[in-house]
Amino acid sequence: MREHDSATAVLRNSGSSGTVFAGLGVLAFSFTFPATDWALDGGHGLGPWTVTGVRGVLAALIALACLRAGRVPVPARRHWRGLFAVALGCVVSFPLLSTLALQTSSSAHSAVVIGLLPLATAAASAGLNRTRLSPWFWAAALAGALVVVVFALGQNHGRPTTADLFLLGALLVCSLGYAEGGRLAREMPGWQVIGWxxxxALPVTAVTAGAGLAAEPVRLTAHAVTGLAYLSAVSQFGGFVVWYRGMAAIGVPRASQLQLAQPSLTLLWSVLLLGEHLPVSAPVAAALVLACIATTQRVGRGGTAGRVGGGDRVSTGGPAMSHRGRPD
Incomplete structure (x- = not known):
């Protein structure tokens, strides 16, 4: 009985720390759109292709330094398919598409992609892992996503824009990258997942940076440099370190629902850093989103995540624990 209680305590502590790490990742990512807006600096800073390429190159250099310092061996062959998916979705496609969108869309409106991302990530993860999630989980996740979508689209009177097409594409590729990254983070440390x-992605980001620097104007304003530095060090690397660690501990579906709070945070930073107008409905939307997050977290802890194949229990993240309190 004591061994069972010990195992339960280990899982509970792992879940708590995982929630903290995933929350830190959400906080880090909530600054991404304002930082991108700064990098573009209203057309007076850097171009979208330059921002995408340079942030990827700088992130790769930081990652190489960390991997070399840690003497990390090259990942096994079976890991590279997932790493390429993360590279395509999170290092190349999402940064490019969201940056293109921010040329004509405000940071607040672009938060719509973050509103849909948790639901898309949970769906991608369930599809890749053939997991059947609780109907209550999906109901709460869908409700939270709808609240965020309605709130974000309300900023433009519900009319879709050209930028929304970029955001939709960014949403789809990033959800796959998140799901694959969360899966890989259960086999290797999260910082190594985003690092590799x-x-x-370095060959692609290097070519993108070169093409952007050659074709687009380069104006190194204070905002442009600050925004690019944040995107490279935090949005493209540091934020993923804690985010993937959190997903490995509590599972992709539960961690992805924490991201429902990200649009509200992004809206706050958009007001404080960019001077954008915050509508009166923001506190109401934030409260509804937080209620949905609480619901999805309770469902996850209740073990209703579902079953796969022959009835094996779906892990909510990290190694499964045996009755002796050791990883199976």
Whole structure:
């Protein structure tokens, strides 16, 4: 009985720390759109292709330094398919598409992609892992996503824009990258997942940076430099370190629902850093989103995540624990 209680305590502590790490990742990512807006600096800073390429190159250099300092061996062959998916979705496609969208869309409106991302990530993870999630989980996740979508689209009177097409594409590729990254983070440390993904994308980001620097104007304003530095060090690397660690501990579906709070945070930073107008409905939307997050977290802890194949229990993240309190 004591061994069972010990195992339960280990799982509970792992879940708590995982929630903290995933929350830190959400906080880090909530600054991404404002930082991108700064990098573009209203057309007076850097171009979208330059921002995308340079942030990827700088992130890869940071990752290489960390991997070399830690003497990390090259991942096994079976890991590279997932790493390339993370590289395509999170290092190349999402940064490019969201940056293109921010040329004509405000940071607040672009938060719509973050509103849909948790649901898309949970769906991608369930599809890749053939997991059947609780109907209550999906109901709460869908409700939270709808609240965020309605709130974000309300900023433009519900009319879709050209930028929304870029955001939709960014949403789809990033959800796959998140799901694959969360899966890989259960087999290797999260910082190595994003580190190797950034390195894998280096040939593409280097060409993108070169093309952007050659074709687009380069104005190194204070905002442009600050925004690019944040995107490279935090949005493209540091934020993923804690985010993937959190997903490995509590599972992709539960961690992805924490991201429902990200649009509200992004809206706050958009007001404080960019001077954008915050509508009166923001506190109401934030409260509804937080209620949905609480619901999905309770469902996850209740073990209703579902079953796979022949009835094996779906892990909510990290190694499964045996009755002796050791990883199976």
């Amino acid at each position: 993904a950034a390195v894998a």
